[in-house]
Amino acid sequence: MTTPPAPSPSGTGISVRGLTKTFGSFTAVDDLSFEVAPARVTGFLGPNGAGKTTTLRMLLGLVRPTSGEALVGGRRYADLPAPMGTVGAALEATGFHPGRSGRNHLRVLAASHGIPDRRVDELLELVGIPAAARKKAGGYSMGMRQRLGLAAALLGDPDVLLLDEPANGLDPEGIRWMRGFMRHLAQEQGKTVLVSSHLLGEVEQTVEDVVIIANGRMARQGTIDELRGDPAVLVRVADPAGLARVLQEDGLDVQPEDGGLRVTGADGARIGERAHAAGHAVHELRPLRTDLERLFLELTESPEHRNRNLATGTEAA
Template sequence: MISVEGLTKHFGPVRAVDGLSFTARPGMVTGFLGPNGAGKTTTLRMLLGLVTPTSGRALVNGRPYAELDRPVTEVGAALEATGFHPGRSARDHLRIACTAAGLPERRVDTVLERTGLTTAADRRVIGYSLGMRQRLALATAILGEPRVLILDEPANGLDPAGVHWLRSLLRHLAEEGCTVLVSSHVLPEVEQTADHVVIVAHGRLVRDAPLAELVGAGGELRVRTEQAGELAVALENAGGRVRREDDRLWVTGLEPEDVGRAALDTRAVLTELGRERSALEKIFLELTMAEPDGPPAPPGTGPGPEETGPEKVGAPGKGGQS
């Protein structure tokens, strides 16, 4: 499990993360969403011990990353797909990672197969596409069979088949009981993959909710009947707001059972009744476009939108992956 409790990080006058709290639970894919500069990468780096919080705590399985006995077997992370020696093959990279972490070398073939890299395993990484490097980063992250997985933009560079593969893998890992935290800008893919979403803006939490609850919020009911006029009057009398298009009604303020009762009372035959879900992208924009409280930081101060200052350099110790 991942627990973020009152997490704050200042870089000089810039508040990169501001009192952030959320939980990512086992058996679920949690989407970690926000615009550029929202503090997502800084938060992930604090979870992995790469950046020291100004205040608050970032915990993996109830402990700070630095206090984990064998972090490579508890948490796997892929924050970028560039940390590979270009002259090494994927197989050699994974062998070295196994040796450094004290893992059996048989894990190399297992993760190569699971990430679809077996046929390219002996090619030098310099010849890999971005999508293949993303697969290698993920292979490195799952080398120690961790129960917590932290990923930053894992779909970047993947083709449609690769995105489908990634979705299936993350869903499978969650079904096996893993805690999966995924930061991504690919909102349609998050909508197909995540169970829960955490949305941040200006370093602060703006929404923490199950995906089904979030995308259902504010959705219209779609009703179709040849008795649209009579039913529209009944639905408005029941407290609903109705917009009519020929034999279709778009209803807000009521639940499907309310429509059913009104249809029964008016003897209207329903040929369609469903809910139009609000798209995640629309909700995301509504939640994150608001201006932050207080004046913005002066130009030229602090790090760039997703930078984390000097502490960015380095990787988790004790055999963990960055």
């Protein structure tokens, strides 16, 4: 009996293919290609000037590509039959009239797309600002503006959500809420979430996939686990050279690190047992994983990815 193939993920994905954007002699995005899988949270990372915001704006049709294409569900944003029901975006926390209440801001957007007011009230509850809804948005804190922008992005119940630095201005409780909310949107509602951020530690706790760019070019893409690489263990003993010989005889990869040994190819239990059998007293034994911040810095500070435009004093977001 033939086993049927596993079903492909359903939902709306994002495709960026050979995307390039130049402003005169300045190249903001340079032949960039990547895929964002449906129903997952993907982190879009890069240093200042990497081209993240320019790429998001090209996805939304706000900036015309010099070449290449940025597609949502296989279509350019301009060709989507129902844009607000396909893509929601929160690129900045200033897209509202300061003299209008948060609720009225959303009501105006809703009315322009035939969305009933009850959806506005649902979203104000959902993002946690119902008490401030009747206050003028010009008096909102940055965190409240972020929540209002998120509510606006969700008005049409879109399949895809583009968020640019959504945790800016949020307190620790708000950041934790945002983390859980993005996961809920992807895992429970099947939405595709692409989030640009510089808060690497927070992104690492939130996203499933990562796209890292530098100088508008792809630096690395993969799942969090793929980017971290093989798990390793740090072990400290009085005689690291002697233990290194023992472990290498077992076929393990052993490298000196921080006064101890970084061992790849076995878990802590096996390494501890082998050290004990060889007569080495273990002073420290703990798992090591390449954290996202370390990987990010290694990639973006390497000579090939260092920001080539800084010498001209010009940066792209």
